[in-house]
Amino acid sequence: MSDNNGRIPVSIITGFLGAGKSTLLNRILKDKAMKDAAVIINEFGEVGIDHMLVDASNDSIVELADGCLCCTVRGELVDTLAELLDGMQTGKLKPLSRVVIETTGLADPAPVMQSVIGHPALSQSFDLDGVITVVDTVHGLLTLDTYPEAVRQVAVADRLILSKTKLADPATATALLARLHALNPRAIVTDGDTPEAGSAAVLANGLYDPTSKIPDVDRWLKDEARADHDHHHHGHGDDRHHHAEGEHCAICGHEGRDHEHHAQHPHDVNRHDERIRSYSIVHDQPIDPMALEMFIDILRSNQGEKLLRMKAVVALTDRPDRPMVLHGVQSIFHPPVRLAAWPDPKDRRTRLVLITRDLEESYVRELFDAFTGRPQVDRPDRAALEDNPLAIPGMKI
Ligand SMILES: Nc1nc2c(ncn2[C@@H]2O[C@H](COP(=O)(O)OP(=O)(O)OP(=O)(O)O)[C@@H](O)[C@H]2O)c(=O)[nH]1
Numbered sequence: 001m002s003d004n005n006g007r008i009p010v011s012i013i014t015g016f017l018g019a020g021k022s023t024l025l026n027r028i029l030k031d032k033a034m035k036d037a038a039v040i041i042n043e044f045g046e047v048g049i050d051h052m053l054v055d056a057s058n059d060s061i062v063e064l065a066d067g068c069l070c071c072t073v074r075g076e077l078v079d080t081l082a083e084l085l086d087g088m089q090t091g092k093l094k095p096l097s098r099v100v101i102e103t104t105g106l107a108d109p110a111p112v113m114q115s116v117i118g119h120p121a122l123s124q125s126f127d128l129d130g131v132i133t134v135v136d137t138v139h140g141l142l143t144l145d146t147y148p149e150a151v152r153q154v155a156v157a158d159r160l161i162l163s164k165t166k167l168a169d170p171a172t173a174t175a176l177l178a179r180l181h182a183l184n185p186r187a188i189v190t191d192g193d194t195p196e197a198g199s200a201a202v203l204a205n206g207l208y209d210p211t212s213k214i215p216d217v218d219r220w221l222k223d224e225a226r227a228d229h230d231h232h233h234h235g236h237g238d239d240r241h242h243h244a245e246g247e248h249c250a251i252c253g254h255e256g257r258d259h260e261h262h263a264q265h266p267h268d269v270n271r272h273d274e275r276i277r278s279y280s281i282v283h284d285q286p287i288d289p290m291a292l293e294m295f296i297d298i299l300r301s302n303q304g305e306k307l308l309r310m311k312a313v314v315a316l317t318d319r320p321d322r323p324m325v326l327h328g329v330q331s332i333f334h335p336p337v338r339l340a341a342w343p344d345p346k347d348r349r350t351r352l353v354l355i356t357r358d359l360e361e362s363y364v365r366e367l368f369d370a371f372t373g374r375p376q377v378d379r380p381d382r383a384a385l386e387d388n389p390l391a392i393p394g395m396k397i
Contacts, residue, residue, distance in 0.1 A: 007127040010081075010099045010116050011203040015134030016143045016150045017105030020163030020192065024134055025102055027198035034200050036097040038084055040077065042104050077101070077115050078122065085125050099126065100203060106149050109133075109156050110308060110329050118332030128327070128334070130158035130205025134192070137168035140176045144183075154183050155276045155355055156309050156329075158205035163192040185278055186353065276308070279361045283350040286320040287372050295371040296326070296333065299364065304331025306359035312352040313343075320348065 015021045025041075028034060087093030103112055109131050116128045133153045136143065140162075143150045154160065160180055165173060180189065188205070190197050292314060300307065312326040323342055327334040342348050354364060 007125055008096050008099060009129035009204070010101065010126045011129050011205070012101045012103060012109055012112055012116075012131045013134065014103045014107060014109045014112075014131060014153045014157075015105065015161075015163075016136065016139075016147065016153065018139075019105065019134040019136045020161075021102050021105070021134050023163065024132075024161060024192065024197065025100065028100075028200055028203065031198070031200040034098070036094060037200075038096050038099045040080055040099065040101045042077070042102065042107070077112065078119055081116070081119075081122050081126060085122070098129075098200075098203065106147075108149055108152055110152070113156070113309075113329040114332045117327060117329060117334040123334055129203065131156050132159045132161060132202060132205070133157035133187075134161050134163050135176070135180065137162045137165045137173050137176055141172065141179060144179060151183065151276060152308065152357075154180060154187075155278070155357075157184055157187045159188045159190060159202060160184070161190045161192045161197050161202065165191055165193055183276060183278075184355070275358050276355065277357075277359070277361060278353070278355045279364075280354070281350075281352040281365060281368055283315075283368070283372055285372070286315040286317045287350060289316050289318055291371040291373075292316065292324075295368055296328075299367060300328065300331040300333065303356075303359050303363075306357050307331070307354065308357055309355040310352065312350070313339075314350045314352075315348055323348070323350075326352075 013021050013025060084093065084096060088095055101112060113128055116126050117123055190202060196202065307330055310328045314324045314326065316324055322338050325337045325339060
């Protein structure tokens with residue numbers, strides 16, 4: 001199902017080692033809607049076996065063995081996408097409805113996403129439709145504590161699919177959900193045991209909606225208010241549970257006197273999580289296109305590596321009725337797309353959603369305010385920044 005511009009949606013399935021990626025993919029491939037999809041499987045190790053585990057009824061399965069998609073075989077991924085395109089253009093391949101990429105368990109999804117959105121030619125033909133991260137309900141908490149790759153996989157996901165839910169005890173599942181919500185409040189969470197999880201519908205995550213032909217902006221900006229609320233409380237000690245005397249706490253197992261703790265287990269050292277933030281910026285006046293360009297340029301050239309993901313719908317002064325959609329991963333941005341109209345004509349506010357690592361919200365807000373005409377008293381304005389981009393406090397190059 002390609003969009004207005006003929007671009008083919010690409011979904012990335014990721015998740016830690018053994019989380020259940022292949023199991024999920026096998027279920028999805030049985031969906032009739034996957035008939036014209038191509039699947040690219042990346043496997044780490046000398047001998048590829050994942051392709052044998054994936055249902056072979058789909059003849060567009062390509063395996064990229066011996067190396068990790070996010071590092072050594074990234075070029076191979078680009079080549080494979082180019083070959084698929086060539087195959088379609090020369091009539092050797094039937095038109096593809098979708099491409100699904102399954103990464104290795106240790107992959108950082110960002111470079112894989114960049115291969116799709118950042119390649120000048122490929123981005124004309126493919127569009128990232130979302131990252132689906134499979135999380136093992138039994139081992140998820142420990143994995144998140146131990147492996148930064150797992151935290152990144154959760155942080156950038158559009159959808160989280162919980163596997164092995166029936167094997168996990170309820171307390172573990174509750175604690176995991178709280179942890180996932182803190183890390184990525186906007187992701188859709190789906191129980192892997194539901195029929196929905198095994199359907200092609202989970203792959204469509206709304207960078208555009210195939211039926212309405214415009215990005216499902218509301219979906220990826222969802223929970224904006226709640227996420228902001230959570231963020232403001234994060235780290236200020238307000239995100240606590242209170243228990244009455246004698247009450248059993250499902251998260252930490254404590255019983256007895258009144259006690260409080262964070263949504264995660266109190267002994268849980270969220271050493272990776274605390275560096276990752278998700279926040280949104282809302283602005284109600286149309287923005288000068290030049291100012292937007294400079295804001296994005298400074299942000300990505302100076303802080304690109306900390307920008308795990310940014311999605312935005314922006315009202316510009318030249319055509320405020322036709323919003324601009326921006327979509328970036330680290331310093332790579334998809335070519336901006338002008339929508340024909342606002343997804344919701346009653347809500348024409350500019351909205352930016354950012355997922356960052358080691359980049360404070362206050363820095364991004366100040367930079368945004370400086371370029372959109374709302375500088376604060378003791379902060380540099382746009383003119384000062386154009387003269388000297390280092391004038392932003394905390395700016396490092
Ligand atoms: N009970 C149960 N087992 C599951 C579920 N999902 C996966 N498994 C099992 O978990 C094991 C790992 O599943 P895979 O689908 O191979 O996981 P993967 O993420 O593709 O693994 P790698 O490719 O090694 O990273 C297999 O034995 C699966 O049968 C689930 O929802 N419930």
